[in-house]
Amino acid sequence: MAGISRRDFVKLLGTGGAMSALGLTGCETVPKSKAAPRVVVVGGGFGGATCAKYLRIYDPSINVTLIEQNTSFFTCPGSNWVLAGLRKMEDLSQNYSALSSKHGVNVLHGKVTAIDPAKRTVTLSNGKSVEYDRLVLSPGIDFRWNAIEGYDEAASQVIPHAWKAGPQTVLLHKQLQAMQDGGTVIVCPPPMPFRCPPGPPERVSMIAHYLKKEKPRSKILILDAKEGFSKQDLFMDAWNELYPGMIEWVPGSKGGLVKRVDPKTNTVYTNDGMTSHKGDVINIIPPQRAGEIATASGLTNKEGWCPVNQHTFESLMAPGVYVIGDSSSAGALPKSGHTANNIAKMTAASIAAQFRGVKIPLPSIVNTCYSLVGPEYGISIAAVYRLDEKGELVGIKGAGGVSPRTAGSMQRTLEARFAQGWYSGITADTFS
């Protein structure tokens, strides 16, 4: 199936004209004031958008500029629900108008190509530069193309990753819709760390829900790079209950590790290339690293993520630069939209406190991740994180954990409703 470009995708949604107009006006809003402290935030996902909003909430005298390439943002949370037919792509679309009109954030649509921590400037692809007193980078993830032989950006137009919501989600959805009953869907989750650890099993669940309804003779094969996965017992119990016999999970050591992909024949190879699996639909979620601008700016460690001071979220590589969201490596924090939203608020407080000359409070970070296994079957994992004596963010013992394995249908139904409530809450808290 041919790939869908972002331009085509925006046209499909019928909002291209309005977005272009917004983009032009956005370019006029480079901050001019020298008096107010200036913070530039790069990246308008859950981390960046939240940080921009909360900097203005903590201190409206701060001049905040959010630089984001796109005029709309499709959330990864909820994108698995699209595959099940429970949501439409439009439902996942967020924009930056409230950040601008309600919170006074300067929203600038452009691509940052370089940062200069010594001169305290960022350079845009149009050659313009923007000065800052503090810089916050929230560039999300990028993929390690070719870490799986044969899986590069071109291959992802045939075998989607769908791990950045948007055209890739639509491509995977269309492939599932086009598949014949009795087909095999292969899902290949990456090794840790990666964006949204419970995302792959939720995706499998949502695909299973669709197949059970529309193509009940079909199978799902999970070829996993890992030896286990998030909320594993809960997912497997639910799969046995809701989708018996449909899903097979193969851990890395038992032949799940994918070494090579051939997009021409829709085949993946495991066991050092000795075993082949042909799929009717294949979803490869590739190994990941920090977003490109963080990597290109030398802010990453040898594992490809950005080490930060876990109290303030200032980069350990560049003073005055803060790295938040999935790109940052901060103790036990998982890479999730919820965590990114919480880190963003802590970072906003940390920067506002410095400008105000007051003590930066110790961080308190929460993660809450709901997964839908079926439309009325939800499960969750939660944690509260604090700094330990070594300055590492660790989960508080005795708090958090997963939904009880023995919970009844009432809790599963409530958590399915709360999963949708969580989506409403976090998107409003981030973008409204």
Added chain:
Amino acid sequence: MRKLITLNKAAYCAAAGVAALLSAVAIQAQEISRASIIASTCYTCHGTYGISPGTIPSIGDLSAERMSNMLKEFRSGQRVSTVMGRHASGYTDDEIAEVSQYFSNLQKRGK
């Protein structure tokens, strides 16, 4: 702005609208404290300032006493919950008192 106010009524109303918008943006700076940090973590599910847009209950209008009692009951398991017991177990009595008072203070200042 002064010029606009000397114009006709429609222009005055427009100016007043803009002023209202500006004042909505130019709200006072907020305290930066342990309580503000903890409260902001509640907003992710319960909505900014605890005003929920969805199926998760709003908490922004609870009195300090009621919020504090509820959190302690979630923590002990006395109050049945889906996820709040797992969250509330992460906070001390002092933290619960501070965050409950913080929400109460937000109500007093109309936010």
